[in-house]
Amino acid sequence: MQTHTQFDVIIVGGSFAGLAAGMALGRALRKVLIIDSGNPCNKQTPYSHNFMTQDGMPPQEISTIARQQVEKYPTVRLMSGMAVTISKTRTGFKLLTKANEIFTSKKLVFATGIKDILPDIPGLADCWGISVLHCPYCHGYEVKGQKTGILGNGDYGFEFSSLIANWTNDLTLYTNGKSTLTDAQILKLKDHKIKIIEEELLQLDHSNGYVHSIILKNGRKAPVKALYTRTPFMQHCGIPELLGCKLTTEGYIQVDNSYKTTIPGVFACGDNSSRMRTVANAVAAGTITGMMVNKELIEDSFLSLKKSKMKIIIVGATGTMGTHLAGVFEKEHEVIKAASHGGDIQVDITSTESIKYFFKQVGTFDALISTAGPTYVGPWKTLTEKEFRKGVEGKMMGQINLVLIGQHYIKPKGSFTLISGALTYEPQLNFANASAANGAVDAFVRAAAIELGNGIRINAVSPTVIENSPQYFPYFPGDIPVTMQQLEYGFRKSVFGANTGQIIKPY
Numbered sequence: 001m002q003t004h005t006q007f008d009v010i011i012v013g014g015s016f017a018g019l020a021a022g023m024a025l026g027r028a029l030r031k032v033l034i035i036d037s038g039n040p041c042n043k044q045t046p047y048s049h050n051f052m053t054q055d056g057m058p059p060q061e062i063s064t065i066a067r068q069q070v071e072k073y074p075t076v077r078l079m080s081g082m083a084v085t086i087s088k089t090r091t092g093f094k095l096l097t098k099a100n101e102i103f104t105s106k107k108l109v110f111a112t113g114i115k116d117i118l119p120d121i122p123g124l125a126d127c128w129g130i131s132v133l134h135c136p137y138c139h140g141y142e143v144k145g146q147k148t149g150i151l152g153n154g155d156y157g158f159e160f161s162s163l164i165a166n167w168t169n170d171l172t173l174y175t176n177g178k179s180t181l182t183d184a185q186i187l188k189l190k191d192h193k194i195k196i197i198e199e200e201l202l203q204l205d206h207s208n209g210y211v212h213s214i215i216l217k218n219g220r221k222a223p224v225k226a227l228y229t230r231t232p233f234m235q236h237c238g239i240p241e242l243l244g245c246k247l248t249t250e251g252y253i254q255v256d257n258s259y260k261t262t263i264p265g266v267f268a269c270g271d272n273s274s275r276m277r278t279v280a281n282a283v284a285a286g287t288i289t290g291m292m293v294n295k296e297l298i299e300d301s302f303l304s305l306k307k308s309k310m311k312i313i314i315v316g317a318t319g320t321m322g323t324h325l326a327g328v329f330e331k332e333h334e335v336i337k338a339a340s341h342g343g344d345i346q347v348d349i350t351s352t353e354s355i356k357y358f359f360k361q362v363g364t365f366d367a368l369i370s371t372a373g374p375t376y377v378g379p380w381k382t383l384t385e386k387e388f389r390k391g392v393e394g395k396m397m398g399q400i401n402l403v404l405i406g407q408h409y410i411k412p413k414g415s416f417t418l419i420s421g422a423l424t425y426e427p428q429l430n431f432a433n434a435s436a437a438n439g440a441v442d443a444f445v446r447a448a449a450i451e452l453g454n455g456i457r458i459n460a461v462s463p464t465v466i467e468n469s470p471q472y473f474p475y476f477p478g479d480i481p482v483t484m485q486q487l488e489y490g491f492r493k494s495v496f497g498a499n500t501g502q503i504i505k506p507y
């Protein structure tokens, strides 16, 4: 079993209605699959009429041209095949074909047509659509004035006779058994010189579907050039019902003015949902359905888009602070977790090349949070330049470089939030390197804030020791540790607030 890519829309049925829906959706740049089993209701009809610009064309030729035009749209895929089951998924629908292929989509259109249930009269099926006709608007003109029969009884037989009398004066109503016409109806038919024959039909005598005569059970032969009948029908495809789509009492799929069925995300168009059985109507319904499906897709995405998600980079995302912030922010936003090891993507902030490569990979973003600040912790007396450089190249220059390079990728009105610390103004033993780096970061933030354009903001969060780092408590005697929530609020203030150039003290 093969699973294929997700489509925006799957259209089951690729005849007139399905192709029209596919064209509208292809023109709306939607990724569409049209699957068709190649069995349209009019396939036996030599010529199709009453469809502007294609009047008198063989129906297959009309649909071949339609297919060629629809196939021009690169987002539309046409395939021959039979849909056998469709199930709902969390995000849409999953279709299984007879060839065991699986396709998924957000929306579903049924353009599956109907199946005529022809009376069991030998010869009639052979003549269906050729000289046994369902509709005078499609074929009446071609047999106008000819000897014509109507197969029908009761009210339906009467009404059909009055309609067909518009095209010929030589009309006979075959009731195929005892008449159920009222006396008034019989009188009216007689007034119009429409004959009534109650004898049952035995078979149709025809050559290649062109009827010569109706052979009655009493052996009589009644010559005709055309026989009209309206047949019962069934849905060509049972899947809509299985999915839960309601049918009307007549047996059509129930749709509203937007061709939506009673199942959300499922549409139906053409013969399967309309009494107006013409190519023109199927094309019109398909076109409008395509537009309505696209409208619904737009409503699902563009219009109902909640307050847009931000793309937030957290550098230092695997550390104590970064892990907490990532966990909180990724509930509402797209968070890119960056770290020297692990995370979604690696970056060494002490290397300019690494930072450049990092931003190239990430692309544009809305906010950058840095909780990365390697510094040297150790006694003053043995402190060397090399050790001191750890904080200079790490916490200070590393973060400054994130801004210098990141400013070319950040979106207008985006924000940078760096990490500094209370050691700037409250030094502690062993932290000279961190104090200096923090002070430089704070000074950089204030300076950068007045130079960054495009509404881009920059702040630093400056905590004292944090509650999740108890190993540092002894170095900060008397300091009440900052809770993770206070820390989070400090970063929230910077990322979602309006401040810039601020040193935010989350305590």
Ligand SMILES: Cc1cc2nc3c(=O)[nH]c(=O)nc-3n(C[C@H](O)[C@H](O)[C@H](O)COP(=O)(O)OP(=O)(O)OC[C@H]3O[C@@H](n4cnc5c(N)ncnc54)[C@H](O)[C@@H]3O)c2cc1C
Pocket (backbone or CB within 6 Å): 012, 013, 014, 015, 016, 017, 018, 035, 036, 037, 038, 039, 040, 041, 042, 043, 045, 047, 048, 049, 050, 051, 081, 082, 083, 084, 111, 112, 113, 114, 116, 128, 129, 130, 134, 138, 139, 236, 237, 269, 270, 271, 272, 276, 277, 278, 279, 280, 282
């Ligand atoms: C005999 C006859 C003659 C007609 N002559 C005319 C005429 O001259 N002029 C005119 O305007 N109208 C005519 N009509 C009416 C016209 O043919 C229909 O209105 C039109 O074909 C409806 O188009 P549709 O796309 O809704 O359905 P259809 O054309 O019936 O197409 C339905 C498609 O769905 C496919 N399908 C169904 N189930 C599945 C499935 N599970 N998986 C994949 N594919 C599936 C079928 O194979 C078929 O290709 C005629 C109708 C008949 C019956």
